[in-house]
Amino acid sequence: MKQISDTQAPVPDDRDLLDLERFLPYRLSVLSNRISTAIARVYEQRFGLSIPEWRLIAVLGRFGPLSANGVAERTYMDKVRVSRAVQRLLQRGLIERAMDGADRRRSILQLSAEGRTIRAEVAPLALDIERGLLTALSRTDRAELDRLLGLLDAGAGQLMPVDEASAKSS
């Protein structure tokens, strides 16, 4: 004889049916896209820079000279993006490329004088934007946020190892 209820497919109650607005990945995605879009617009209009291009400048300014791969690792961009950003910035003369004498597959990238100038102009603007975002947060709030983002990074690491995410070196 057929059993009742226990073996039936469970009828999901509302607890199992997620509410998009409270779903953390969704909230992060909407927030981050909103911010990135606004920033991209500013960089584009004022400096003709895309976000990948700006990241390249920022990271070369801070850690350069670097190989393309070094850039990819530090920016979480894949090598195709880096390659394209490098090409455009070379054309514009904002970076310089040399070949590594010891390993001729590898390039050596660094900011040109003009690139350094651009970085010095863009960076304060970026910091202004960040300040605007954070106006409503107290000093301790900011420290909290920093800590919590760190924890989320760790959680995301479980989900998807960093090197599989994007910063592929091959």
Added chain:
Amino acid sequence: MKQISDTQAPVPDDRDLLDLERFLPYRLSVLSNRISTAIARVYEQRFGLSIPEWRLIAVLGRFGPLSANGVAERTYMDKVRVSRAVQRLLQRGLIERAMDGADRRRSILQLSAEGRTIRAEVAPLALDIERGLLTALSRTDRAELDRLLGLLDAGAGQLMPVDEASAKSS
């Protein structure tokens, strides 16, 4: 006679030259992309759903029936994305579309029976992923995070009004 130092272009010191790794918009972007990519992979492999498609299902399940515009408003997706997601889900029979009798420009979208089934399967998976992300956070940490994201949303609102960001209705 030319003045010295005071009128010269300021030489930016390191304080003005941002460090990408500490720059909030960058951190949010990397974190969010990492999570979204991982989730997109799961949805795609297990259910053949893109993220826009899943968002449509989630929001229709929770608030449906809705017009395409209603969906756009609640998901922060632009109307082109919504339109495309609608088409694919109609093809797959996961949603149904009727015309609004009172306003024949407007469509009325809702989940089909099969759509409801899919939602009931995907939602717990999504919640599992979220739980994974949050394992390292205590109950109070989670409340803090919620609050801080709310503040950031407000800050982002200053940067870029919601309706200009993406959920354009026209």
Added chain:
DNA sequence: GATATATAGTTTCAGATGAAACTTTTGGCC
């Protein structure tokens, strides 16, 4: 009730994207 303006949704087009293939060079390994 004709004309103008706005809205819902779709289509078009030009650019962005990333996985996979490819080229070149390097580093074993025999």
Added chain:
DNA sequence: GGCCAAAAGTTTCATCTGAAACTATATATC
């Protein structure tokens, strides 16, 4: 030295994306 696997970057190709143009309908103004 010769051969094979791996790494650095680039190119290709198929897909995704969103701004702008477009279609159809509705609303406002006269």
